[in-house]
Amino acid sequence: MSTVRRRVGATATAVALVPVFAGVAEAAAPVETASVVADWNAVAVSTLTGDTAKVVPENVMYLGFVHAAIYDAVVGLRPRYEPYRRHGHAPRGASATAAAAAAGHKILETYSPYAQGALDQALAASLAKVPDGAAKRAGIAYGERVARDLIAERAHDGRNAPVQFTRAQAPGVWRPTPPANLPMAVPWLGRVKPLLARSAAQFEPPAPPALTSRRYTRDFAEVKAMGSATSTARTAVQTATARFFSGNVFVQVNAALRxxxxxxxxxxADSARMFAATAMTTADVAILTWRSKLVRAYWRPITAIQLAGTDGNPATTADPAWTPLIVTPNYPDYVSGYNTVIAASTRALEHVVGPRLDLTLTSTAVPGEVRHYRGGASLRADVVDARIWLGIHFRTADTAARTLGIDLADWVARHYFQPRR
Known part of the structure; x- marks a missing residue:
């Protein structure tokens, strides 16, 4: 269960937790600033959300690049965990703090050059915490080397390829939705090479329900009743939950991780691992989600309900005036992106820190609204319901998304970010 409160003034004092991997000492010299990883997560989120050339699914992917570089830069110098990629000899005694900052800076200036001035200022602020000298210089050089290696590796990964949504309009097939009737956003994302998974098809969700199936009929009736802008079936509590999870999931999740x-x-090292495990798993789940959207091309509830007379299902009734609680995003229904991001990030976090998350989330859509979750399962359940109550997803698109995120995170945990022997 979650608890809800309105933030007024200072945040409540957090309950102290036993540090993860207590008793395993990190290298004592040079002294490192652990907060540099969270600092560059905040810089990355701000930079990417401010990049008008990118949309949220792209931001999720690029943050994975940022934390891959920071992770490899840190564990190359503080080798507690297996690296994502190997980058040759790491200079002994170099500052991991400087390396992390330099790696994050190099990735971001490459992919969001519009923010060069702000990024340079953020780098200077991080490096000011590191004493001048050989360790600092070596750390900067190593972090930049790691970032350049990863940039080179991603040079031909399918980003921005000329992929278009070309499916002809038909019952069950997605089409641009009112009021803007925009084309599908970033269809190329579904063809990008994942960072961790073997391929974008590795965890392909099963086919969505046939339009004449009992499951589709149930999903249709539920979202029609509960997701309408004028619903009388949806309670005030359900509406509040729906609106809480109607904003920018990218910003919301990363604030909780910090x-x-x-x-x-x-x-x-533990911070670099936590952010890399969550960000890189989430980057992959965005790619896998977009592949499903592109391949399945399933219509959204607004289209299904307004055009129910064409679906061949006698148990569904059309309502040409039906509209959802919020505007429908401009990409297909199956599977839900918000749900895959929440599922993948929380499951990856559980693998790193354990099942008791003590997770605090702030809504980006309802100012001042905060919710607390003790574990990932209750959060994931709320998000499944919320996207139905918003009127923008069928239940099967949400539950399949949750399964996809969990399955991917479980697989990643078995193959990456392991302690070094």
């Missing part, structure tokens, strides 16, 4: 790093007092 809070986790601070609450748990993570050292620099």
């Amino acid at each position: 809070d986790q790093a601070a609450k748990r007092g993570l050292g620099i």
